[in-house]
Amino acid sequence: MKNIILLLALVLATVNTFAQDEIVVKGVVMNDANDDLLENVNIVNLNQVIGNVTNEKGEFAIRAAVNDTLYFSYLGFKSLRVRVTNDWLKFGDIKVKMTELGIALEEVVVRPVQLTGYVEIDTKLIPVYDNYRYRIAGLNTGYEGGGNQPGAVSKVLNSIFNPADFLYNVFGKRPKQMQKVKQMKEDDEIRNLLQSKYDRETLMAVLQLERVDIDEILNKCSYSKDFIYTANDLQILDAISNCYEEYKILNRQKR
Structure with a gap:
């Protein structure tokens, strides 16, 4: 009974x-x-x-x-x-x-590239952004190293063979929060929202992270400063997701 x-x-x-x-x-x-x-x-x-x-x-x-x-x-x-x-x-x-906010936008001066028509000269005038990306066999994605190629290579290897304590503190001690990354990627409304945002607010709210923590995660995973500062929130979410998946693989191999 x-x-x-x-x-x-x-x-x-x-x-x-x-x-x-x-x-x-x-x-x-x-x-x-x-x-x-x-x-x-x-x-x-x-x-x-x-x-x-x-x-x-x-x-x-x-x-x-x-x-x-x-x-x-x-x-x-x-x-x-x-x-x-x-x-x-x-x-x-x-x-x-x-409550409405007062937003003061700073003046942005756009300087177009003035081309001369001569290939030899114009190739020197056009700015080149070297966000090097490296791929290592066995991992799902590559690492974006930034503008300094030699430093980027050593940073990638260091990230793989000596996982930073910071990533352990963020990923290893927040498994429930990190599980939300996958849920966010699967919700179309959230993906559409993040694709149009650049302020990281929604990511911070869901993942319970500060802006500086998000930047540091991407830095430890060898994403360039250009990417960290210019990517939209959906790109940042995908980058964190890729970093977390690789962290789990490397952490299992280490154990």
């Missing part, structure tokens, strides 16, 4: 868990200053690593469970984190108000 009761309790708990995971929370996103509805606001569930965007009426719907954290981001507005509560589920739609 006790076994039957225990079995029923386990079944109910499992059903309850699945039901909780299937909850869809709804709301509307507005400008805090004037209550204007905000379209195309990006929403990411940091716990389940799924994303969505608001429609033309500022409305959104996304799967979430109680205590999940939703991350709202929108160009020109301060990013916002909202925790899903029982009250939200009880009373239905909520209004999420985002």
